[in-house]
Amino acid sequence: MLTIYGVYRSRATRTLWLAEELDLAFKHVPVIQARRLADPLADDAPTNTLTPSYLAINPMGTIPCIDDDGMVLYESMAINLYLARKYGTSVAPTDAAEDAYMMQWSFFAATEIEANALKISSTFAEGLADTDSGRAVIDVAARMLRRPFRVLEQHLADRDYLVGNRFTVADLNAAEVVRYAQAHTPIFDAHPAVKAWLARCQSRPAFKAMWDARTAEPS
Structure with a gap:
């Protein structure tokens, strides 16, 4: 099991x-x-x-x-x-090319987005977003995220999902990294395709079930 x-x-x-x-x-x-x-x-x-x-x-x-x-x-x-x-089933790769793309986007999120997105998340979580020091941290992190967000925006401009025109493990992996920056709305307003993609991912019943369990867990 x-x-x-x-x-x-x-x-x-x-x-x-x-x-x-x-x-x-x-x-x-x-x-x-x-x-x-x-x-x-x-x-x-x-x-x-x-x-x-x-x-x-x-x-x-x-x-x-x-x-x-x-x-x-x-x-x-x-x-x-x-x-x-x-x-x-549909979340899995169907061939070697899809497998490679799913690995690419998963590791792209982990290496190019996660560290700076976490800085944004932790700054908001610690109640520092409205302080001078917190704003400075968020500004630097958001600036570092411009390039990877631009890459995502270009990729998602004419498609709903990252690989194979369907929701896959690549979307799930990347969405759970991108989510860390979600409290900083300007970066999402500047990248509407990324914003819409994340909303699609988070509208899924499985995400909502997970999030309900997370919300119920002691902080």
Whole structure:
């Protein structure tokens, strides 16, 4: 049976959303980030990314992680590409070219967008967006995102989805990265095709189910 490790308020959303898309039965182990705990190694601490039993499964101590009947993976993009190929229908690649494009857009999001999008997300989450220092962080991050957002905008100008004119794991992987910048509306207003694409992805029932579970989870 598939086991997914990680709380909803983490990168595990990518895998939990995909599990909803694929209608997969799975066991959910809500491993929390150690940084959110005062003493992650306390005897009564919840299972977290520094818990020895979890490190025995994933020595990097990151989330998400999966165990699919003994197949253990702990990089979110690799996890989702694997699950899509093994269990997917329309979300999976149909040939080698689609496979390559799905990897390209997944890694593009992770390498070209995620770091700066996370700076925007964390600045808003920490309540600093209206401070001088927060605005400075957001301005720099948004400037660094102009080129990758422009690339996405050009690609999506005449298509609804990234690969094969249908929603795939590439869209899911990229959307969950792009989402981190969503609180900074000017960058989306400047890229209407990206804005519309993200709205399409987030209108899916599987995303809504994942998001409802995330919202219900303690912050």
